[in-house]
Amino acid sequence: MNSDIAISIENLGKRYDVDRLKSQDEGLRHVIENALRAPLAAFRKKVRTKRTREFWALRGVSLQINRGEVVGIIGRNGAGKSTMLKLLSRITVPSEGSIRIDGRVASLLEVGTGFHQELTGRENIFLNGAILGMSRAEIIRKFDEIVEFSEVGEFLDTPVKRYSSGMYVRLAFAVAAHLDPEILIVDEVLAVGDAAFQRKCLGKMSSFAESGRTVLFVSHNLEAVRTLCERAVWMQDGHVREDGPVEGVVENFFNALSNSSQFSSQNEDYGFTVHRVMLKDAAGNESAQFSPGDDMIVEVDYSADRPLEQPYVILAINGVNGSCFTANMLLDGNRPAVLEGEGKLACRFKALPIFPQSYSVKMSIRTKNGNDRVLDYTDVAFFNVVGDLANYGFKGDFVSRASSSTPVVVPYEWLLPDGTTASVSLTSDAVREKQAEEASIR
């Protein structure tokens, strides 16, 4: 192998048997029952082709990663990123193809794997270090550095169950960061921790890179990928969709995310087709990116070969952690008398009260009895909310945690003991000023 190549992946594939993953078919009872019924079946079974459904989480992936390269892996959920990292980290084995790795690998698929709640910080440094592949001597040598990096000094002898989540993450990352690998594989670990610490981690990772080591970095945070990586690999449906300089790949990926509003679905039983679901801003331009406080219009193009009488349309906005809010005709009763021929139906969500995160729009359409589904709950569009929260009156030291907070902000007021009132809402400073002006004119 060429010594400039750190990782060489050839025709890699990973198959899962869908049936085996979810059924109790493989339970012991079943095995024994079968063995009793037909003692020879166990042998015959191996000859007979199995009728389990297969699912390829990854297929036909070939990649070469050079020594010293920092590569970001991006893609939607379920695109195969995590499976690839699991294969590279040897947690699971490939179903086909091969991987050649030249150099010591450290992979960080989760922060604090193997941390034990009851053990102290000190004990966990040793335990976690050993799990990640460090020797005791190595841990002792780097111990002080790890403690310093983690900033948990005085709590070193406290059980980690008493740690705040920030301290926990810092300690865990500190251990991993001192593995001193030649190849570092990191999965979405920066989603946790406060802004200062995230910067520190990114800094540590770029210093890795600068010292000529190889970094593979999976993240949903496209900004982080753009700053850290020089090359990006975009995965889709278990394949490599695009591989190249980071700017271009990230941009194409983002555009594809926006255009993925190309949802369409046809229900032949009802002769009803949803051609397209578009997201538009207040000005009526198609967009997949909004700011907090913006209006967002969800527009559905449909055609009904047969009249669909008094249908119910249900829209729900979902964040990473689940449903945020909904517009539901089952509840509000504002259903159209009939949908027939070609047409458009839209819903305007006013002044999105949600934090900068990623969201999806789910839709369901029911017949007039409210139960039969013309369209079952499905993701029909995706959008991002972006914006600097500092411009919205969110100036806390830990404001970066808003990216993993519950996303909906109902306007609220703190009534503080000293008699002051602090109002909070997701309204930009510009809008706030305008409102104040209007109020003073009145």
Place this chain on the structure above:
Amino acid sequence: MSELVIEAGRTERQYWRDLWRYRELFLFFAWRDLLVRYKQTAVGISWSLIRPLLTMAVLTVVFGKLGKMPAGGVPYPLLVFCGMLPWLFFSTALTEAGNSLVSNANMVSKVYFPRLAITASSVITSLVDFLISCAFLVALMIWFRFVPPASVMFVPLFVVLVFAASLGVSLWIAALMVKYRDFRFIVPFVVQFGLYISPVGFQSGVVPVRFRLLYALNPMVGIIDGFRWCILGSPRIYLPSLAISIAEVTFLLATGIWYFRKTERTFADII
């Protein structure tokens, strides 16, 4: 640094090398289990004495006093305790190590290391308990003013044997448990049952001679008898039974490692 090759259907090449590289992990896991075990308990480490002590008391009363089993000239509590040492080791290992992979599922699915470390370290943890109990046995022997015979020097051999037996069976159960959680119910049953069909509370001499060979099919029979012989000097060791035990333990350990290795690669997918 040599290169690592991961290929479909073949990841074995670096297996033993990895096992060596991660050798410290075996002890780290055992150390963790020991540290954690008695956190937030009132009497702490004393539990590893209370448990065998109470079991000994019950078995002495049931078999010695009520059942009037022969003691062969040694104090009955000593007889029971010598049998309990290997049995408790074996049964604790089975219970703990059998569960070890499943209870560490998160680690198994998030980080690579030889999975053998988890299961083997649980057996090591049980070994530590065993050693604590051994110390207690010495105290017990002083109390009864019992001087052990020269055969006591064979004890380490039997410790190796019971360790191998525990590891072999634990590897089987841990690997099977990943796929079939049924073993969560089977193991406690086997442990409970095994206490009575193994010569723990009595000597295997009470078994009629014509059944001795059949009885010896339980691998723990040879091991427990061996311990008793080493420490108490009586009854004489029944060699066929010991031979059967050794053969069975070797078989269990070899197949245990084989099955564990065979299934190890899919643990993360199905756990």
